[in-house]
Amino acid sequence: MTTAAPLRIGNASGFYGDRFDALREMLTDGPLDVLTGDYLAELTLLILGRDRLKDPGLGYARTFLRQLEECLGLARDRGVKIVANAGGLNPAALADAVRALADRTGVPTAVAHVEGDDLMGRGDWAPGVLTANAYLGGAGIAACLRAGADVVVTGRVTDAALVTGPAAAHFGWRHDDPAALDALAGALVAGHVLECGTQATGGNYPFFQEVFTADPGARRPGFPLAEIHPDGTSVITKHPGTGGLVDVGTVTAQLLYETGDVRYRGPDVTARLDTVRLAQDGPDRVRISGVRGEAPPPTLKVGLNRIGGWRNEVVFVLTGLDIEDKARLVREQLEGALAGDRPADVRWELARTEHADADTEERASAYLRLVVRDPDAARVGRAVSGAAIELALGSYPGFHVTAPPGKGTPYGVFEARYVPAAEVPHTAVLPDGTRTPIAAARAPEQPAVTTSYAPLSEPPLPEPPLPEPLPPGPVRLAPLGCVAGARSGDKGGDANVGVWARTEDAWRWLAHHLTVDRFRELLPETAHLAVVRHVLPNLRALNFTVEGILGEGVAARARFDPQGKALGEWLRSRRVEIPEVLL
Known part of the structure; x- marks a missing residue:
C-alpha cells in the first residue's frame, strides 16, 4: 500500500462488554488495514482496579483475549493490525497473555504494548485512590506499529488515540511537527466518531425509526470504519451488507457526544470542532473535511x-x-x-x-x-x-x-486532575522488548512544564455569528425533537447535551430559541447548575455543558441516569412553540 491510498481503520468495541462477535465480524465482512477496540471508561478502570486488588496479575479486559482466540489467525491472514486499549491497568500482562495465545495457536504474532499512564506511585493522591491513570496520546502506538507490531495493547490512552496512532505511523506524521497538526486533528475527529462503535452507524440515534423501522432486517448495526487520507480528511462508512446507517445525522450525533467547547483537546493535537465539515459522500458514506488543528495542551488529564x-x-x-x-x-x-x-x-x-x-x-x-x-x-x-x-x-x-x-x-x-505531560513516562515497549520513551507533543512556544493539577487556561474563541432568525409567523406547541436531534453523555460529574437542527431553517430558529435560560427552563434539574452553550454553525449544532449534574461520576450512581445518556431525549420530549413552517 502506498501512502497516497487511504488507511482503513475499523472499530470493534465501544466499551468493555460490547458485542463479542464484532471482532470476527469486522475481520470477515470487508477489507481493513487496522482494527481497533475501545474497552476503557471511567467505570471500567474502577472495575479493573478492584480486579487487581484481588489478583495483581489481572487488571486488563479478559474479554479481549477470548475474542483473539478465534481472530488472531484471521487478522494475520488478512494483514490487519490490531490496536486495543484492553490492557487497562496491566498492559504488560495482557501483552504476555497475547504472546502465549499466539504460541498456543501457532499464529506468528509480533506483540507490543504501551505503558506509563499508571501514576499510582508518582503522585500525591488523596487517601483511598484506587487508580490514577494519565490519558496518553497515540505516539506510543505509532512507535509500536513502526517497529512491526501486529498487535498493540495499551493502558489508558484517549479513545481517539487508537486512530491517531495508526494514522501517524502509516502516513509519517510526527506529533511534534506543527505542519502535521491539521492532519492529526482530522484523524482525531475520525477517531472520536469511531470510538463508540455502533453509535456512528445508527445506534442510540434520536431518529432511530429511520435506521431500524425502515429496514426490519437490519436491526443489528454494523461497526464503523474510517478511510483516512494523507491530509487527514476521512470518510466514515461501514462494510457493505451490514446493518445500520451512516449519514450526516448519525455522524453529527457521535461528533457531539461527550464533547465540550469548540476545542477538542487531545495529547496529540487539539481539533477545532468549529471547523469540521460533513458531507454525504454516497450511501453510508460521510466525508469529514476542513478540520483545523492546534497544538495540544502541555498537560495531560489524569483520571x-x-x-x-x-x-x-x-x-x-x-x-x-x-x-x-x-x-x-x-x-x-x-x-x-x-x-x-x-x-x-x-x-x-x-x-x-x-x-x-x-x-x-x-x-x-x-x-x-x-x-x-x-x-x-x-x-x-x-x-x-x-x-x-x-x-x-x-x-x-x-x-x-x-x-x-x-x-x-x-x-x-471519579475525579480529574491535570499533570505536566513531560512528567508522564509514556513508553512504547516494542516487539523485541526495546523500551522507547515517547516525548510529550507540544508546540515550540509552549512551556515544557506547567502548573500541576490544573487544566490549561486558554483565551476563549470569539462567539461565531448566528444565522438570520426566521421571520415571525404562526407557531404550534410541539416536542423539540420534531425538528432537532440530540445526544448526551458524561464527563466525570459533568454532562454535555449536543443539539442539532436537520435543516437550515430549523437551525435559524434553534440557534436563537435554545438559549441557556431556555435550556434551564426545559430541564429544571439544571436550573441551579452552571450551563455553558457552545455554537457550532458548520454542524448546525449547539453543545451545552452542564457542570455537576452527575455528582461524583457514574460509579457513584447518585442519579437516576448516572451517565446522563438520556438527557438529550428528555430535552427533545419537552414541548416548545415551534414555527409551523418547520412542522
Whole structure:
C-alpha cells in the first residue's frame, strides 16, 4: 500500500462488554488495514482496579483475549493490525497473555504494548485512590506499529488515540511537527466518531425509526470504519451488507457526544470542532473535511478512581389511587425509623408511571425510589432495607418493593486532575522488548512544564455569528425533537447535551430559541447548575455543558441516569412553540 491510498481503520468495541462477535465480524465482512477496540471508561478502570486488588496479575479486559482466540489467525491472514486499549491497568500482562495465545495457536504474532499512564506511585493522591491513570496520546502506538507490531495493547490512552496512532505511523506524521497538526486533528475527529462503535452507524440515534423501522432486517448495526487520507480528511462508512446507517445525522450525533467547547483537546493535537465539515459522500458514506488543528495542551488529564463509600437502594411500588399520599406516608415512616442513625446522603424520587383506570396492575403503579449513601457500610445496609421491610404490614395499602432487602454495595468516585505531560513516562515497549520513551507533543512556544493539577487556561474563541432568525409567523406547541436531534453523555460529574437542527431553517430558529435560560427552563434539574452553550454553525449544532449534574461520576450512581445518556431525549420530549413552517 502506498501512502497516497487511504488507511482503513475499523472499530470493534465501544466499551468493555460490547458485542463479542464484532471482532470476527469486522475481520470477515470487508477489507481493513487496522482494527481497533475501545474497552476503557471511567467505570471500567474502577472495575479493573478492584480486579487487581484481588489478583495483581489481572487488571486488563479478559474479554479481549477470548475474542483473539478465534481472530488472531484471521487478522494475520488478512494483514490487519490490531490496536486495543484492553490492557487497562496491566498492559504488560495482557501483552504476555497475547504472546502465549499466539504460541498456543501457532499464529506468528509480533506483540507490543504501551505503558506509563499508571501514576499510582508518582503522585500525591488523596487517601483511598484506587487508580490514577494519565490519558496518553497515540505516539506510543505509532512507535509500536513502526517497529512491526501486529498487535498493540495499551493502558489508558484517549479513545481517539487508537486512530491517531495508526494514522501517524502509516502516513509519517510526527506529533511534534506543527505542519502535521491539521492532519492529526482530522484523524482525531475520525477517531472520536469511531470510538463508540455502533453509535456512528445508527445506534442510540434520536431518529432511530429511520435506521431500524425502515429496514426490519437490519436491526443489528454494523461497526464503523474510517478511510483516512494523507491530509487527514476521512470518510466514515461501514462494510457493505451490514446493518445500520451512516449519514450526516448519525455522524453529527457521535461528533457531539461527550464533547465540550469548540476545542477538542487531545495529547496529540487539539481539533477545532468549529471547523469540521460533513458531507454525504454516497450511501453510508460521510466525508469529514476542513478540520483545523492546534497544538495540544502541555498537560495531560489524569483520571482518579476511589471507593467513595457504600450505597443501598429500596424501590417501593405504589399502586392505584392516592399515589402522593402513599408516598408521603412511607417516606415519613422510614425517615422516622432512620432518625437515630441517618445515612449521610438520603435521596427520594417519585416516578409517576401509573395510568388511570389501567388494564394491568403494573400500569396502575408508580415507583418511589430511595437511595442512601454513607462512608459506613452498616449505616446503609440492613439498617435501611430492614427498616423498610418492617413497614410491610403497617404502611400504605398494597405495600411491596421491587427487590428483597440487601446489604450496601461500594460505590466509586471519579475525579480529574491535570499533570505536566513531560512528567508522564509514556513508553512504547516494542516487539523485541526495546523500551522507547515517547516525548510529550507540544508546540515550540509552549512551556515544557506547567502548573500541576490544573487544566490549561486558554483565551476563549470569539462567539461565531448566528444565522438570520426566521421571520415571525404562526407557531404550534410541539416536542423539540420534531425538528432537532440530540445526544448526551458524561464527563466525570459533568454532562454535555449536543443539539442539532436537520435543516437550515430549523437551525435559524434553534440557534436563537435554545438559549441557556431556555435550556434551564426545559430541564429544571439544571436550573441551579452552571450551563455553558457552545455554537457550532458548520454542524448546525449547539453543545451545552452542564457542570455537576452527575455528582461524583457514574460509579457513584447518585442519579437516576448516572451517565446522563438520556438527557438529550428528555430535552427533545419537552414541548416548545415551534414555527409551523418547520412542522
